[in-house]
């Protein structure tokens with residue numbers, strides 16, 4: 115479950131203090147798909163950073179899968195993030211001069227795993243995203259859609275509870291974007307909670323829950339088929 119209660123986050127000091135989030139609250143059950151929508155600069159990225167502990171909220175509480183993340187120290191936050199969360203971004207962030215295998219291997223948490231075990235986990239992740247047989251391909255030789263599939267494989271190799279996708283289709287043509295969308299929803303159907311930051315209303319409408327952020331505040335929470 116993700117339970118966000120009254121979080122605020124400001125940047126700067128004194129007269130220059132700027133609130134990127136103001137008393138934001140919402141609750142989502144495990145396994146749901148959640149869209150975070152809103153104009154550029156409304157606070158969407160700041161919200162997912164606060165939920166993942168990449169940036170700590172100034173006040174309020176954030177429970178993710180039963181863990182009060184504002185109470186964790188830096189090392190515990192890193193461990194929590196590595197074990198429970200997977201991230202996918204608009205810009206893919208794959209290492210072009212590394213193979214697909216090595217891109218995933220770099221983020222594999224079980225660093226002391228036997229190499230046969232690593233290989234199995236990496237092959238499974240590649241197969242889940244439809245990139246079987248691409249282990250040895252250099253990331254830079256992959257198409258845009260394949261790069262994003264690789265980024266998704268890397269995000270899911272540790273079997274995260276929550277997959278956080280920030281504009282995952284923003285750099286893709288509509289056909290490839292639709293395939294990536296389908297892949298994300300397939301992973302969601304298998305039980306991974308999916309949180310997507312998007313400007314795409316059609317994509318947002320496919321999610322169980324749509325949270326609209328405006329000027330750092332929750333403007334509206336809509337559940338599929340229900341208006342709040």
Ligand SMILES: Nc1ncnc2c1ncn2[C@@H]1O[C@H](COP(=O)(O)OP(=O)(O)OP(=O)(O)O)[C@@H](O)[C@H]1O
Pocket residue numbers: 125126132133134152153154155156157158159160161
């Ligand atoms: N580290 C920071 N220091 C100062 N201001 C920041 C910082 N991070 C974000 N902000 C400000 O907080 C506000 C919200 O930013 P945020 O990146 O969360 O918006 P967003 O909704 O994700 O925008 P976009 O859709 O353009 O990515 C913006 O006005 C931004 O300039």
